[in-house]
Amino acid sequence: MYRSNVLVCGGTGCTSSNSLKIVEKLKEEIKAKGLEKEVNVITTGCFGLCALGPIMVVYPEGSFYSMVKVEDIPEIVEEHLLKGRIVTRLLYQETVEEDTIKSLNKTAFYAKQKRVALRNCGVIDPEKIDDYIAVDGYAALGKVLTEMTPEQVIQTILDSGLRGRGGAGFPTGLKWKFAAANDADQKYVCCNADEGDPGAFMDRSVLEGDPHAVLEAMAIAGYAIGASKGYIYVRAEYPIAVKRLQIAIKQAHEYGLLGDDIFSTGFNFDIQLRLGAGAFVCGEETSLMTSIEGKRGEPRPRPPFPAVKGLYQKPTILNNVETYANIAQIILKGADWFASMGTEKSKGTKVFALGGKINHTGLVEIPMGTTLREIVFEIGGGIPNGKKFKAAQTGGPSGGCIPEEHLDVPIDYDNLIAIGSMMGSGGLIVMDEDNCMVDVAKFFLEFTVDESCGKCTPCRIGTKRLLEMLEKITKGQGTMEMLDEMEELCYYIKANSLCGLGQTAPNPVLSTLRYFKDEYIAHIVDKKCPAGVCKELLQYTIDKDKCFGCGMCAKKCPAGAISVTDYTAPGKKKPAYEIDPSKCIKCGACIDTCKFKAISKG
Amino acid sequence: MQKKISSIPFSGTPEQEAKLKEAIAAHLDDPGAVMPVLQEAQEIYGYLPIEVQQMVAEGLNVPLEEVYGVSTFYSQFALSPKGKYNISVCLGTACYVKGSGDILNKLSELLGIEPEECTPDGQFSLTACRCIGACGLAPVLTINDDVYGRLTVDQVEGIIDKYKNA
Numbered sequence: 096m097y098r099s100n101v102l103v104c105g106g107t108g109c110t111s112s113n114s115l116k117i118v119e120k121l122k123e124e125i126k127a128k129g130l131e132k133e134v135n136v137i138t139t140g141c142f143g144l145c146a147l148g149p150i151m152v153v154y155p156e157g158s159f160y161s162m163v164k165v166e167d168i169p170e171i172v173e174e175h176l177l178k179g180r181i182v183t184r185l186l187y188q189e190t191v192e193e194d195t196i197k198s199l200n201k202t203a204f205y206a207k208q209k210r211v212a213l214r215n216c217g218v219i220d221p222e223k224i225d226d227y228i229a230v231d232g233y234a235a236l237g238k239v240l241t242e243m244t245p246e247q248v249i250q251t252i253l254d255s256g257l258r259g260r261g262g263a264g265f266p267t268g269l270k271w272k273f274a275a276a277n278d279a280d281q282k283y284v285c286c287n288a289d290e291g292d293p294g295a296f297m298d299r300s301v302l303e304g305d306p307h308a309v310l311e312a313m314a315i316a317g318y319a320i321g322a323s324k325g326y327i328y329v330r331a332e333y334p335i336a337v338k339r340l341q342i343a344i345k346q347a348h349e350y351g352l353l354g355d356d357i358f359s360t361g362f363n364f365d366i367q368l369r370l371g372a373g374a375f376v377c378g379e380e381t382s383l384m385t386s387i388e389g390k391r392g393e394p395r396p397r398p399p400f401p402a403v404k405g406l407y408q409k410p411t412i413l414n415n416v417e418t419y420a421n422i423a424q425i426i427l428k429g430a431d432w433f434a435s436m437g438t439e440k441s442k443g444t445k446v447f448a449l450g451g452k453i454n455h456t457g458l459v460e461i462p463m464g465t466t467l468r469e470i471v472f473e474i475g476g477g478i479p480n481g482k483k484f485k486a487a488q489t490g491g492p493s494g495g496c497i498p499e500e501h502l503d504v505p506i507d508y509d510n511l512i513a514i515g516s517m518m519g520s521g522g523l524i525v526m527d528e529d530n531c532m533v534d535v536a537k538f539f540l541e542f543t544v545d546e547s548c549g550k551c552t553p554c555r556i557g558t559k560r561l562l563e564m565l566e567k568i569t570k571g572q573g574t575m576e577m578l579d580e581m582e583e584l585c586y587y588i589k590a591n592s593l594c595g596l597g598q599t600a601p602n603p604v605l606s607t608l609r610y611f612k613d614e615y616i617a618h619i620v621d622k623k624c625p626a627g628v629c630k631e632l633l634q635y636t637i638d639k640d641k642c643f644g645c646g647m648c649a650k651k652c653p654a655g656a657i658s659v660t661d662y663t664a665p666g667k668k669k670p671a672y673e674i675d676p677s678k679c680i681k682c683g684a685c686i687d688t689c690k691f692k693a694i695s696k697g
Numbered sequence: 698m699q700k701k702i703s704s705i706p707f708s709g710t711p712e713q714e715a716k717l718k719e720a721i722a723a724h725l726d727d728p729g730a731v732m733p734v735l736q737e738a739q740e741i742y743g744y745l746p747i748e749v750q751q752m753v754a755e756g757l758n759v760p761l762e763e764v765y766g767v768s769t770f771y772s773q774f775a776l777s778p779k780g781k782y783n784i785s786v787c788l789g790t791a792c793y794v795k796g797s798g799d800i801l802n803k804l805s806e807l808l809g810i811e812p813e814e815c816t817p818d819g820q821f822s823l824t825a826c827r828c829i830g831a832c833g834l835a836p837v838l839t840i841n842d843d844v845y846g847r848l849t850v851d852q853v854e855g856i857i858d859k860y861k862n863a
Contacts (some may be wrong), residue, residue, distance in 0.1 A: 107829070107831050107835060108830075108832075108833040109833055111831045111844035111846055111847060112834065112844075145832070145834070146833050148834075216827040240821060243819075244705070289831075290771070292828075293788070293789030293790045293793075293827055293828035293829070294789050294790035294791040294828055295828070296828070296830035296831075299830045320724060324799065331736065331738025331773055332773075332826075332827070332828075332829055332830070333830065369732070370732070370733070370736060370772075371773075372735075372736065372771030372774060373771050373772035373773035373775035373827065374770060374771050375827075376720065378823070387729055387734045388728065388729045389729030389730055389733075389767070390729075390731070390763070390766075391766050391767055392769065392770065392771070393772040407728065410707050447801070448832060450790070450791030450832035450833075450835060450837075451790070451791050451794045452794065452795070456791070456832060456833040456835070457833055466759060471817055480828070488790065489792065498844070522790065522791075524794060526790055528792055530794055535794070538790070538793055539790075547731050548770075586807045633759070
């Protein structure tokens with residue numbers, strides 16, 4: 096027994112800001128003070144509040160130290176762990192209230208969250224199977240194998256109302272039912288951990304923080320559909336997740352929880368890892384399976400659906416990491432418990448990755464039906480630097496931008512589609528007044544043009560044409576007719592593309608056209624970018640009344656576009672300068688040079 | 698995505714070739730072996746010149762066309778060598794809205810190379826990468842295994858100088 100447990104976040108966010116060095120230093124200091132038998136140091140998965148990383152929590156007090164530096168460690172060990180005096184100065188300030196210290200769960204960031212898929216992230220050591228077993232790990236697999244028939248398992252998942260968390264929201268139980276109904280000598284259970292949506296990192300956090308939950312759920316799925324083999328297709332860009340999965344698979348084998356004759360029931364199940372190689376289209380189910388087969392990850396038409404002919408032409412189910420992370424809890428706590436959370440058609444919770452212009456970047460898990468306003472302004476802590484909220488982007492390159500007027504819509508699969516976006520895998524990027532919505536649409540189209548596999552024409556050529564039109568608009572060469580052409584092309588691409596990538600690729604354009612048409616018009620008619628992002632449309636001007644006539648800007652200007660005028664402002668000694676817009680290359684060198692803030696762009 | 702194919706002559710060592718043969722042998726019975734073997738080959742050689750792809754094709758007994766198809770399909774496979782320090786700038790959405798595009802431009806200007814290129818002295822290569830999932834630190838860049846987060850354009854030059862003088 097240890098009297099204190101120190102949990103340090105070992106997720107990608109905190110590791111990137113050196114949390115592993117903190118662990119090293121902690122162990123060193125604890126040893127130096129002779130406390131190694133009293134204080135235990137645990138490297139955990141992600142706590143969620145990445146903005147404050149590196150994060151360290153000391154139990155039993157529950158003291159939440161944020162933005163910890165290696166230099167702070169000796170003080171924390173000496174004061175807190177040795178003498179029992181919490182170092183208030185280094186705590187997350189929201190937990191400090193005058194003389195008392197608030198529980199973490201009462202802070203704005205955590206109070207509204209409900210952690211189901213993330214329940215063990217930041218709680219257990221993901222590299223120790225005993226930690227997972229101590230929190231009821233593998234109990235669901237035991238229950239399924241010894242007390243339930245495959246049909247009962249599928250019925251439980253159906254009753255829970257769980258829908259796929261990867262984006263499309265297909266009922267998970269139904270998928271399993273279809274695959275179970277097909278007889279074959281070999282079936283497969285696959286896990287989509289190819290989290291390609293830029294700005295989403297919930298799957299990575301589950302794999303890094305609770306890898307056994309995924310393995311257990313895959314084994315349960317294997318039992319339900321009659322499969323003995325599983326594949327996890329994971330992004331190679333997630334080295335920590337890959338390493339922890341490898342450790343977890345090895346440990347599960349040692350404990351007899353994977354392999355042959357699990358729990359002496361005669362059930363065999365084994366899992367292999369496959370690393371992706373950076374192709375967004377491989378998140379699509381048929382592409383992913385083709386890629387596991389070692390080929391170019393191109394999609395193919397459906398039907399036949401994977402439940403009939405999937406990996407190696409055998410019945411296959413594919414679920415996303417977060418979906419699997421819910422399974423064991425549903426089995427243990429019952430379908431009714433899960434179905435009691437959420438909205439009528441979307442049950443349970445959803446994890447969102449908050450990013451962009453928001454104070455608390457990080458991971459949050461909330462019951463379905465929570466509003467965007469609650470997520471952005473309460474849990475997320477609002478927009479930094481007093482800027483104004485402009486849009487929230489969900490669903491990544493397949494989703495859309497949600498404007499302020501829809502902030503009070505309860506989030507679920509169907510509501511998001513109704514307002515022109517989609518759930519997607521759960522990336523939620525907040526944009527403020529400094530972001531240009533035409534530029535954002537262009538950014539996503541650049542992504543899809545790059546990632547289109549090229550197999551079908553509507554996607555390959557259609558997205559390219561869309562991008563060309565967007566480029567013209569951001570350069571001030573657009574016409575009003577172009578807006579109608581774009582919209583028509585968008586619907587054509589959506590209707591005719593082969594797979595989900597093409598069918599959803601126009602969404603960023605459609606949703607920005609729908610809610611931010613005035614910005615498109617400003618680019619086309621006024622030749623102005625209201626947010627000041629599109630370089631070609633920027634105008635640099637010198638305020639002649641502020642100009643001291645020092646001439647520094649004219650010296651710095653690489654294009655020779657700045658010259659002296661014959662106007663001298665009242666109170667100034669030298670004449671002011673001006674910029675010739677026809678010569679200006681909009682490099683911004685003059686703004687950086689001017690000490691008097693006399694130059695502006697807009 | 699169009700890939701840049703290197704014109705630098707291939708200079709593999711016998712040790713590397715032996716390692717590659719080992720990797721091929723380990724995957725011979727695996728039905729989907731091409732990708733894992735190419736991933737290991739890239740670990741060994743740093744990139745996938747056509748000579749290496751040829752060895753993989755012969756070793757696994759699949760047509761070179763298939764190996765080439767795979768190596769050009771996935772963005773992670775590089776057909777030209779990387780610099781001693783490979784700089785990856787994250788262009789995921791979270792980083793992009795916080796200005797990672799400007800950081801990439803600044804690097805391009807400082808190093809005199811475009812993304813996916815390598816400086817003539819072989820010191821630096823520049824890549825625009827997809828989300829690395831450190832969105833809490835946006836905007837982010839990595840140099841080999843070092844991660845730099847919460848960046849501003851002004852910091853870029855100082856970071857590069859650290860490696861130039863290393």
